[in-house]
Amino acid sequence: MIIVMKPRATKEDISRVISKVEKRGLATHLVEGAEMSIIGCIGDTTRLDPKLFEVDEAVDKVMHVQEPYKLANKAFHPEATVIDVDGVKVGAGHLALIAGPCSVESTEQVLAIAKEIKASGANMLRGGAFKPRTSPYAFQGMGLDGLKILTEVKKEVGLPIVSELMSAEYLDDFNEHVDLIQIGARNMQNFDLLKHLGDIDKPILLKRGLNATYDEWVMSAEYIMASGNENVILCERGIRTFETYTRNTLDLQAIPVLRKMTHLPVVVDPSHAGGRWWLVESMAKAAVAADCDGLMIEVHNDPENALCDGAQSLKPAKFTELVDQIRAIASATGKSL
Amino acid sequence: MIIVMKPRATKEDISRVISKVEKRGLATHLVEGAEMSIIGCIGDTTRLDPKLFEVDEAVDKVMHVQEPYKLANKAFHPEATVIDVDGVKVGAGHLALIAGPCSVESTEQVLAIAKEIKASGANMLRGGAFKPRTSPYAFQGMGLDGLKILTEVKKEVGLPIVSELMSAEYLDDFNEHVDLIQIGARNMQNFDLLKHLGDIDKPILLKRGLNATYDEWVMSAEYIMASGNENVILCERGIRTFETYTRNTLDLQAIPVLRKMTHLPVVVDPSHAGGRWWLVESMAKAAVAADCDGLMIEVHNDPENALCDGAQSLKPAKFTELVDQIRAIASATGKSL
């Protein structure tokens, strides 16, 4: 951390700030210039809050040089992490291909879809049992009954289950029935929930918040890791911008940036980002070309009558075509599905 | 709701969509034009999900005409709602003046600040016991001990208490000790938490999410109201934009817009929006001139050593000056503090 003093800062001001830093166990280096003085803080500044210093009237700016995260930081863990989701590996060249309906509606529905996506090449099944909806009057999901259906389908079809957890109240149920626990965009900074995830060691799929910076997103992963669960997969699903034609703006630069920042796998959800099925194909292909570790894609066998988000769901036949195209791109970039 | 069919839609397409609407208990009106046909849906469309229709291949656009909220809607409740916070009225000309430290640090600290702000004219005391922090390594608040301190101070100073709830786990504690329960920006769409708030009838201060539209914000109030608690106050605290000089961009247009949309009171928090104490004064005055129903302002007696957000806290003397200026503006606009 670097503390830049204001031009008019006195020697007393500088000593006061230096002693405030040193009280927190760090060493300091002072550069005194004609126009300003700078205090360099040497040591582990991860846990140091820049605001503690910004508040001083003689301080002009405080700048972080080190990243504020440790466990998720690639600098301290250079090899890419591979997460094992009930036997399916994700990361370091292993591509997750998660598909399934937005919400669980019935055993028949989920079973039919699961068989089709497995045949096409998907290696995990997604299905929402608890649904975060903007309106209290919209369908809120089948709840625990939905989890039961997913468990039954898993027995028959054999794909690991991905489903969203919205409250710590159901943590045990999810830990028992779900293989990859999704934390939705709107809960990315539900810090209470993140801490509870440290009580289990099930893999977590942490979606990016609609307005989360890369730093904040990785810090939320750090919350889970610091609480005791290091099995975190990040999922880009679009950010909110001024553009309203698409539901959100898919930020594929997240892939190379996160590769620099962290060793955790990065999966992309093109279905939620765009909100329209005809955007999914090209964005899924782009994500794979940009070297993501997996895709999460909504597939529904009857999107016209889906209880939720039908507009962004692919039909199984379309999904099959897409998987073929993805295979071609994966192989052109030296990967395999 | 209005459904615009694509130019090439056939009679069969139109009948299919009409019957889908009518199955949901609404009447329809069809306009057939040379270039397109339009289906008007008549009845209570609040609970109708436009996506159910957008997914149809013959549908071009679906547009909401009625707002998707009812209980919070000014159209169905034209008079401004007044919320009673342990004897302090908020709304319809009654201004809330909430002040206090970002976080509770000790009885002495909170007591000293509470006395000063009361003397200056504040009518509620804020203090964070549970703190949402981006970093797991930052100070997370004193927890239940913090609530105890607030309760003690209330006994001595007499101001109603405002504090942030981050998890339904502590709902009973907050219901017992807190007079106005704050839901923070990052939990505005923690729908599980919102539903639990319907179990009590304590007033709720619902902060706007950093990326929440007006509609989404009012829908979150609607969640609480539909769950059984109609005592909701809205709090504008800045939105996230491309501008990074300020922490967030304070959106004061929210005041007149919410006046149109809803009957609920609207309070403004200029401290969190800007993130710098010297922005608070002019924004507090602007908010009152724009006809808000109250202010929430951070005040700390030793901001240089505050454990959290000192940079945005006013010292008590500065707060006293500000209250005088606010009084002048309130009286110039026909209100009183």
Place this chain on the structure above:
Amino acid sequence: MIIVMKPRATKEDISRVISKVEKRGLATHLVEGAEMSIIGCIGDTTRLDPKLFEVDEAVDKVMHVQEPYKLANKAFHPEATVIDVDGVKVGAGHLALIAGPCSVESTEQVLAIAKEIKASGANMLRGGAFKPRTSPYAFQGMGLDGLKILTEVKKEVGLPIVSELMSAEYLDDFNEHVDLIQIGARNMQNFDLLKHLGDIDKPILLKRGLNATYDEWVMSAEYIMASGNENVILCERGIRTFETYTRNTLDLQAIPVLRKMTHLPVVVDPSHAGGRWWLVESMAKAAVAADCDGLMIEVHNDPENALCDGAQSLKPAKFTELVDQIRAIASATGKSL
């Protein structure tokens, strides 16, 4: 400017960067720490491009400590600048009250409006002769004929004229007929046009671009000033955010921030920001309470039939009421209109 070297930077790397800085006429100070080295650059870094150093593979970050602008910088010109617009002073307590129609439609229209707003207390007349329109098919303004009408009305009513210049082609016409030349939001970074404004010394009203940071906006003022014309007034008119209920989000924090950054006057246009007439009143009052140096408000005597932006125009009677309210707030904050 501070250059932070990467942890693995060698002595050679550091010397290379130091010599690159010193070649540009600046002195350097080196801090060598256990984990990183930092080079402080001392001297006039305004003209130094940080990207020249960021590109070095051994450099981690480059941070500006000084602002990149000089002529507009309050640090070098602490007193507030007062701009004289044909006898009307703006800045340092002198409030501009600019009113008039979005576009000039006829002599009768402009004359009628000019008389009414003057009677209400406006001290300048605005009217668009050249109109920037998103669509090539929308009304583009009366052009030079519009300027003629404004000149005639000025002769009769006596208010200085404010009008938007879209191309250097008409610079001489504007210099002759217009008293305050407006540069619209979409041209804020039309650098070629900005440079031409240095050829005259007419006051310039520089609107903030829809996506311009404070720094970029002040840098555009610096362009005009560095080209030879120091008579610049800044005008906040809303920025583009994710919120679409309002046309743009009015950023009133711009007022206190610009007060810190620059000595130039700051005017607010609440009509364009919100895009709806019923948002103008509360935002105009808020802007004055937040200590702006003036307002620009659209007034039309027949908004239902206005050729442009009727929806955001006040009728003259409404404008008169507003001026009374503004007077009350101005006087409550120690100013006069």
Place this chain on the structure above:
Amino acid sequence: MIIVMKPRATKEDISRVISKVEKRGLATHLVEGAEMSIIGCIGDTTRLDPKLFEVDEAVDKVMHVQEPYKLANKAFHPEATVIDVDGVKVGAGHLALIAGPCSVESTEQVLAIAKEIKASGANMLRGGAFKPRTSPYAFQGMGLDGLKILTEVKKEVGLPIVSELMSAEYLDDFNEHVDLIQIGARNMQNFDLLKHLGDIDKPILLKRGLNATYDEWVMSAEYIMASGNENVILCERGIRTFETYTRNTLDLQAIPVLRKMTHLPVVVDPSHAGGRWWLVESMAKAAVAADCDGLMIEVHNDPENALCDGAQSLKPAKFTELVDQIRAIASATGKSL
């Protein structure tokens, strides 16, 4: 266009609005419902300004059904347009591969780079002669001398020239020396400049503004086309969002969306979007996988000493590698370079 009347609108209100529509040469259809009435406008509504109707007090909402552009509209021109840039075809499967330095610095520099990129497979040469810079103190480009250098290099190497025009003043020079005239992001809504481009028939590369919606961007293309020049290529180069780690957020969803909206070719510039050379590779590959019609990539033989934007420039060897990878992806998606 659809006009939704307010619930309390009277018969007189409705007739007034209908007659306002019909005066403009359109037919109307009225749906009268229990809760609201809707007026459908039938005919060419492209040139109808919705604001003319929104301003009426009895009108609730006005919604466009047809897109407001015609010449650029895919609906009226279903086949993809192919633009010929001095013999190099762009669009409908023909990929542009534009490469070169951010700014022209000397004949030697441009010549060396041009030879290398041609050998790697580039089919056009970019080089800035006039540079839009945020600061008036930054290098502004070599101007007309830069154009001369590009012309010389073209003679020797044979690649068509792409360069940015910032002012109509130099239109003739560009028309003579440049093969594809670039309009930069900051001038996307410099409507005066757009109109002048209709005077020539040289192909135009229209970059997306930092805050431009898809609609606004296509409307700017429509400006050029309506002025007489239909040779327009669109270039996505990132939009401004809250994320500041990257310079801008590259919006690759623009590719499939623009494919729906328009018949014009769509090129992607990954260098400016990210602002860092190590983001270019994955984003270039993603753009090709997403089916763009070309790439524009900054290449510099000495980025450490580039006068502008070195941080985002690839070295020639890196560019050669990238072209090989792009070829593999293009061929996996059935295209060829």
